[in-house]
Amino acid sequence: MSEQRPKRGLQAWLNARYGIDPLLDFLRHKEVPLGSHWMGWYFLGGATLFFFVVQIATGVLLLMYYQAGEATSYESLRYIVTKVPFGWLVRAVHCWSAHLMVASLIAHMFSTMMLKAYRPPRELTWVSGYALFVVTLCFGFSGYLLPWNELSFFATAVGTDSVKSVPVVGGWLLQVLRGGADVTINTLYRFFAFHVVVLPLAAFAVIGVHLLFVQRQGMAPPLGEKAAPRGMRFFPNFFLRDLLLWLGCLLVLIVLAAYLPYGPNIPGMEWDLGKKADPLAPAYPGIKPEWYFLWVYQLLKEFPPHVFGIEGPQLCLLAVSVLLGIWAVVPWLDRNARRDAPSPAFTDLGVAALLFIGFLMLKAWDLGAPAGVADTIRAQVAARNAAVLVVIVFAAVVVGRSIAGRRWFTWSATATAHAVLHGIGGVPYLVAGTVSAGAAALWLAVARLREGRQR
Amino acid sequence: MSDASALESGPTGATRRTFLDLLLGTTLLGTLASVVYPILQYLKPLPAAGPGGPARLTRAEIEALESKHFVIVPAAGTRVLVLRDQEQKLRALDARCTHEGCTVQYVVAEGVIWCACHNGRFDLEGRVLAGPPPRPLPRYTAHEDAQGNVSITPEKT
Numbered sequence: 001m002s003e004q005r006p007k008r009g010l011q012a013w014l015n016a017r018y019g020i021d022p023l024l025d026f027l028r029h030k031e032v033p034l035g036s037h038w039m040g041w042y043f044l045g046g047a048t049l050f051f052f053v054v055q056i057a058t059g060v061l062l063l064m065y066y067q068a069g070e071a072t073s074y075e076s077l078r079y080i081v082t083k084v085p086f087g088w089l090v091r092a093v094h095c096w097s098a099h100l101m102v103a104s105l106i107a108h109m110f111s112t113m114m115l116k117a118y119r120p121p122r123e124l125t126w127v128s129g130y131a132l133f134v135v136t137l138c139f140g141f142s143g144y145l146l147p148w149n150e151l152s153f154f155a156t157a158v159g160t161d162s163v164k165s166v167p168v169v170g171g172w173l174l175q176v177l178r179g180g181a182d183v184t185i186n187t188l189y190r191f192f193a194f195h196v197v198v199l200p201l202a203a204f205a206v207i208g209v210h211l212l213f214v215q216r217q218g219m220a221p222p223l224g225e226k227a228a229p230r231g232m233r234f235f236p237n238f239f240l241r242d243l244l245l246w247l248g249c250l251l252v253l254i255v256l257a258a259y260l261p262y263g264p265n266i267p268g269m270e271w272d273l274g275k276k277a278d279p280l281a282p283a284y285p286g287i288k289p290e291w292y293f294l295w296v297y298q299l300l301k302e303f304p305p306h307v308f309g310i311e312g313p314q315l316c317l318l319a320v321s322v323l324l325g326i327w328a329v330v331p332w333l334d335r336n337a338r339r340d341a342p343s344p345a346f347t348d349l350g351v352a353a354l355l356f357i358g359f360l361m362l363k364a365w366d367l368g369a370p371a372g373v374a375d376t377i378r379a380q381v382a383a384r385n386a387a388v389l390v391v392i393v394f395a396a397v398v399v400g401r402s403i404a405g406r407r408w409f410t411w412s413a414t415a416t417a418h419a420v421l422h423g424i425g426g427v428p429y430l431v432a433g434t435v436s437a438g439a440a441a442l443w444l445a446v447a448r449l450r451e452g453r454q455r
Numbered sequence: 456m457s458d459a460s461a462l463e464s465g466p467t468g469a470t471r472r473t474f475l476d477l478l479l480g481t482t483l484l485g486t487l488a489s490v491v492y493p494i495l496q497y498l499k500p501l502p503a504a505g506p507g508g509p510a511r512l513t514r515a516e517i518e519a520l521e522s523k524h525f526v527i528v529p530a531a532g533t534r535v536l537v538l539r540d541q542e543q544k545l546r547a548l549d550a551r552c553t554h555e556g557c558t559v560q561y562v563v564a565e566g567v568i569w570c571a572c573h574n575g576r577f578d579l580e581g582r583v584l585a586g587p588p589p590r591p592l593p594r595y596t597a598h599e600d601a602q603g604n605v606s607i608t609p610e611k612t
Contacts, residue, residue: 154557158572161556176498181532182551186500280527280534282550282560283571300555301573303587311589313554375574 030215031231032238035222039232041115042219043245044108050246051101052203054253055139058094059196066146068192070185073148074276081261081273092261095271096253098140102292105136113330113350116337117220123331125217128210130328135203140290142195145188153277155289156191157183158297165314184279224340267365268294288364295357296320298364302429327353344401344408351397352411355390359419362386380426387423390416414440509598509606512537517605525561531609534558535595540579541566547597547607548581553590568592 015021032042065084067076080087109129112118118126145156160177164170179186232238263270268291289297299320303312326333336343368385369378394416398409414436421432510530512520516537519526525538527550534550538561548568550558557572567584568577576584581592596608 154572157557158555172499175500178500180500182534279558280529281558282527283557285571287557287571297573301587305583305587305589312587313589 027235030218030234032219032234033221033225034230034232035225037115037222041111042238043242044104044111045214046242047104047245047249048101048108049207050249051097051104051253052207054097054250055094055101056200058090058097059200061090062094063196068146068188070148073146073185073188074273077147078273088261089257091271092257093253095263096256096260098143099269099291100249100253102136102140105133106292109133110350110354114347115220116223116334116343116346118331119220119223119334119337119340120331122213122217122220125210125213126331127328128206128213131206132203132210135199135206137292139195139199139203140292142191142199144290145191146195147271147273148185148188148277149274150277150281150284151274151287153183153279154283154287156187158289159293160187162313162317165317182279223337223342266291291361294364295360298360301364302360304428304430307430342406344406345411347401347406348408348411352415355394355412355415355419358393359386359390359415359423362389363423383423385423387419390419390423410440410443509608510535512605512607517603520605524563527558527560528607530607531595535607536561536568536592537597537605537607538568538579545597545599545605546579547595548577549593549595552588553583553592554586554588559592 011020011024032039062080065076065080065087067073077091081091082088084090112126112129141156141159145152160174160183163177164174166173175181177187177190178184179190262272267286267288288294300313300316303316305312307315330346330349331337334343334346337346363379363382363386366378366382367389369381394412397412401407401409417436417439418433421427421435422429425432427435510528512526512528516526516528520537520539525536527534527536529535530547535547536550536559537545537547539545548559552559552570552572552575554570554573554575557570559568559570559575559577561567562569566579568579568581569575570586570588573587575586575588577588577592578584581594583589583591597605598608599605
């Protein structure tokens with residue numbers, strides 16, 4: 001190497017001390033695989049990261065005025081949005097960015113699901129992403145209490161109450177989480193510590209691991225195209241596109257925060273400060289959690305008081321845990337994708353998850369239900385409208401995927417049958433679910449028998 | 456050296472290394488426990504030191520009870536719903552819904568106790584009428600003396 005002309009400047013100075021040339025070399029040769037699928041899916045993780053950075057920046061700004069305390073939490077936040085110059089904007093950006101971060105994270109997760117990017121060797125990237133999903137939900141939940149207003153009080157009362165269903169340690173965990181038997185200002189102190197210290201540290205660590213995996217292995221090429229024939233250089237081609245997207249995200253964020261500083265006024269997506277929390281006031285009508293928790297909220301409503309001797313809410317939360325658990329280990333369940341073969345059953349599972357969650361969300365929103373009639377009638381109308389929408393989406397998916405030659409619809413058909421039986425047929429939610437799941441099991445068993453006979 | 460190997464391997468076949476590994480493992484576990492145990496104890500909140508015995512309603516609470524037909528008061532270490540039914544009878548029930556712990560309210564027009572969170576309905580005895588709550592609301596004893604003072608006895612009935 002002594003024959004080479006010695007390099008000068010900052011790069012040479014740094015390289016002599018830290019040996020950065022291999023790193024620069026890596027970045028220079030880093031490529032993003034181009035294949036048959038739309039490359040837009042590759043940008044969703046970056047968008048989520050952008051919103052996270054905005055959260056840190058606006059969060060630090062809010063901390064300059066926010067004071068946690070019985071007589072100060074609500075008051076200091078009111079001071080921020082009414083007195084502090086641009087305080088309303090900082091809070092609006094923090095709230096909007098939180099919602100957009102959850103939305104882009106969910107879109108990122110579903111795109112990974114549909115494209116089977118979780119297949120080997122990227123199982124742990126999926127798991128670390130799943131951990132980030134959990135951390136983000138915890139961020140949303142803990143941040144919700146900090147304004148100490150009516151809505152946040154009851155959302156926290158319900159959300160923490162579900163912890164008691166955890167076997168053996170449930171009671172202890174509930175006490176530790178709340179800092180007492182009930183939700184009090186002690187709960188806020190604990191949530192505050194979580195929201196501004198524990199969760200950010202956890203998020204930094206897991207994001208670090210997630211990004212390390214992605215850098216080490218590169219982005220997943222399309223299924224069945226193990227060695228993607230073409231690639232796009234990360235620097236500058238892909239990175240500039242990333243920057244452009246971030247600029248777009250910032251623009252959207254600013255427009256939304258400036259024009260709708262208190263949210264779009266949809267239940268589950270509004271953050272008007274409202275009244276100060278009063279632990280001795282009853283829950284008010286129409287109270288709903290954030291949109292990404294709405295499906296659990298609605299599911300809690302659908303479960304009867306007792307099922308087979310088990311308390312309804314306990315069974316409901318067990319069901320939610322099982323569903324989320326299955327979602328976490330999908331890379332190991334999907335055997336076709338492990339062999340790099342098309343895996344329509346798991347694409348269909350993703351569609352079914354969207355239909356299942358979408359139906360519950362639409363029902364929780366009382367979709368198209370007239371005001372001023374009895375609750376039971378409102379629920380029926382909303383369920384019918386939601387079921388009709390589910391059928392329309394299912395039909396569109398069937399047509400679209402049939403054209404693409406991927407005819408596997410058992411899971412999505414099950415979710416649709418569930419919605420139709422309950423929403424249009426008027427069958428109780430759990431019964432409708434059991435009937436459609438049973439029919440799906442029968443269908444799969446018959447298909448397997450037939451397959452065996454053909455062999 | 457044969458002497459050395461005899462020294463290192465005991466009659467049960469355990470070597471000096473396995474013994475040291477065991478010691479090291481035990482020490483590590485002990486250290487971990489000595490760190491985790493105080494943290495767990497620190498996190499567990501102290502039991503609320505509320506006054507025992509019957510809780511008396513304040514003047515403001517009684518006024519609220521008369522004007523809205525119900526009031527929620529802190530008593531028996533929890534929140535208690537005190538209501539006056541259509542027969543002017545005073546009733547006291549746990550204000551925490553047995554479903555997911557929201558605070559319930561008395562709907563005078565329908566004569567029921569209602570939870571706005573997941574639409575649970577109870578009768579004035581605390582029994583579940585509709586919705587997802589799995590258990591009835593625990594009842595307390597409400598007592599009104601001749602001067603109009605109202606007290607809640609912590610014992611559930």
